[in-house]
Amino acid sequence: MRWLLLKDLQILRRSPLLVALLLAYGGLVGALLGFAVQRDDTKPKVAFLNEVPAGAVGIQVGTETIDASKYANQLFESVDPIRVKTRAQAIDVVRRGDAIAALIIPRDLTRRLQSLVNLAGTGAPPTVEVLFNEENPLKTQAVESRIKARLADANTALSQKLTEVAAGYLGILLHGGSFSLLGQRFEVLGLQRTRDVLQQTLRRLPRAAPQRADLARVSNFAQLAIANLDLSKPVLASIGEPLHVKRTVVTGKHVSANAFYIALAAAVTLMIIGLFLGGGMLALEREENAFGRLVRGPVTRWELLGEKVMLAAIAALLATVVELVVISFFDDLRWSRVAGWVLALLVGGLAFGAVGTAFGALTRDVRATTLLAILVALPFAFLALIPSGIVAAWVYDVVRIASAVFPFKPALEAVNAGLNDADPGLAGPLAHLAALAAAYTALARIGLRRFG
């Protein structure tokens, strides 16, 4: 087998353009994939739990009641809400992947908002809770950005309303006017007119009048209140973020989007080189008419397949390591985890090499093998990136099956776990990849029956 391996390496050495193209193609597809998954305008499913009692959705500002639920609804403009009744149901829906996140409006939200409006200055700020499933960092990032954007809109609308109502009362306090309470209409004198009345009264009083000192103190208070209430409008407007978000991860470890993109690019390179070399070098044996000569004695079909799978895995591993080393100049790479990610790349390379040999055995010439690899690999890679909760349940079941029978998703999970210590860890994806490598090698062996 080693002589065959040496021969294939010699052939590759004499095709530098092909090797360069393979590397460039892997990098290009990796970049495109990373870019593509950022552009997602569909409405993701988000579980929604409103714990606020039905009769307690109003915030009292003076005599006016503001319906807080009207502003909470803004959070759903860019998501497809799934209503749940308990926190446990919300967690379950996220964990199952039926929703990509859950939004929980806590029971005390309106009370805290009321406390904020009353300027009580006590207790925690009003906070909504978002539960995430960190199975896919791209998905988490997308949900976070959407919820943050909608929260900012809700905050802006709510604070505008609060400012508007409070400012109205401040205006009445300052300038006087009328307002309604419990069906009765009240006339308010206002601080400015109060001050004017007091000053006129002071001017009319004799200098030695005993009431003069008390009236002067009230007049000074009115003057001070007028000056300071004029500053209150900008103070109210500064309450720009009445609602806060508490972030809770239900499953999975947090991986930054950048770290995930690096794992994604590595998995794509691994796939491209593994498939193309595994399939191409096997098909080349037939194109060069050497297959029959080889398998009639010197090597068995299993040995030939094993050599191609190994060649593809080693080449894919080396190319991806080079890619990661280059990336490490621009971004952090966890060298302390090198054993884990090299193992992930090697086993992933074996699985892709095995798929490549199956393609090579089925198509029997290099061009057809390459075409088949492109036609099959790219859709499977895109499918593997579809997060749960963003498509219908039955579609996601199909995605799950497709991702299980092609090595891209387990390879991505293994590389992500190797590089970033991400869930679901290394063991499961490695076992999955090993099983796929064995299955596709067996499929390739069956394909070789009509190869000679």
Added chain:
Amino acid sequence: MNVRGVTKRFGDRVALRDVSFEAADGELVAVIGPNGAGKTTLLSIVGGLLKADAGDVSRTPREVGWVPQQAAVYSKLSVAENLRLFARLEKVADPEAAVDRMLEQTGLRDRARDELGKLSGGNRQRVNIAIGLLADPPVLLLDEPSSALDPRQRERLWEFILGLAHGGTTVVFSTHDVGEAERHADRVLVLADGELLFAGTPDELAAEVGPDVRDFETAFVRFLHARGH
């Protein structure tokens, strides 16, 4: 080499039906017949590429050198690298000595470092045959060895093959060129629709169809016609 009662089916189609023949040391045997007669199938079974459904071959695949119709060589490797690779794969005791011997025998020593893809068809075919001879087999099978060559290359190739036969190697070759079979073969095997219709010298075949034939090709065509093919 003895081939006895070889039968091969591909599904319902019988490609070879109870074919038997012998070939002595140093003998040149030509397998001729129309397209689809079963020539390549017969050589593939004798060479160990295909398994027969019935019958047996006295030589093991390791004792038989196999030279396919199209050169089974790596065009990106040099002449010497191709020879060295197959010598190692065939587990030849001294691969370098075998390479040296083949370079000498094929007259390609001065082209040893040239990539196969840059050689002429005739030289590629020489390397193709040389690879079949690396393990020094007593029997060499050649599937239409000269079909892609020009007359000059063809002549040089036959000099090479005749030299092997004179050295004691049994050579069995298939060909469409009936004249080539007449000129070079000691005996011819005529196959048609998987059946062995004739085994003997070219003169014996000509004698079978009568005295009034102009040449061997005419005799061959008449023979087939007389047998319903």
